[in-house]
Amino acid sequence: VQLQASGGGVVRAGDSLRLSCVVSGLASGTYAVAWFRQGPGKERLCVAAIDYSGKLIHYANSVKGRSTISRDNAKSTVYLQMDNLQLGDTAVYYCAATETVVAPTSAGPYHYWGQGTQVTVSS
Numbered sequence: 001v002q003l004q005a006s007g008g009g010v011v012r013a014g015d016s017l018r019l020s021c022v023v024s025g026l027a028s029g030t031y032a033v034a035w036f037r038q039g040p041g042k043e044r045l046c047v048a049a050i051d052y053s054g055k056l057i058h059y060a061n062s063v064k065g066r067s068t069i070s071r072d073n074a075k076s077t078v079y080l081q082m083d084n085l086q087l088g089d090t091a092v093y094y095c096a097a098t099e100t101v102v103a104p105t106s107a108g109p110y111h112y113w114g115q116g117t118q119v120t121v122s123s
Helices: none
Strands: 002-006 009-012 017-024 032-038 045-050 057-059 067-072 077-082 091-098 117-122
Touching: 002 091, 017 032, 017 091, 017 117, 032 077, 045 067, 045 077, 057 067, 077 091
Parallel strands: 009 117
Antiparallel strands: 002 017, 017 077, 032 045, 032 091, 045 057, 067 077, 091 117
């Protein structure tokens, strides 16, 4: 199983980014996916999670209203659209997958992790 995260970059506050996570090695539609982030000196935080069907979604309060998680099972890809980026969004973003119906919001249940993509927001 491999997860390939991409889409990070250096942006200005107020800009948008779309992160992508391509999942290979798992049967399409049989796993939940979450995006976590870890900023300098901070704990890893689940910013968004989506269940296998794409119908049950969780957002952290810090990104709610500014982010949208979605999935395209035909492409085995999960997206995280982030709008109105703020300085506090600066972090390494990781996607993770687990073979469960629902999407946990803690890191422990996730068995598979991508390599991370850096998001840097400047003023």
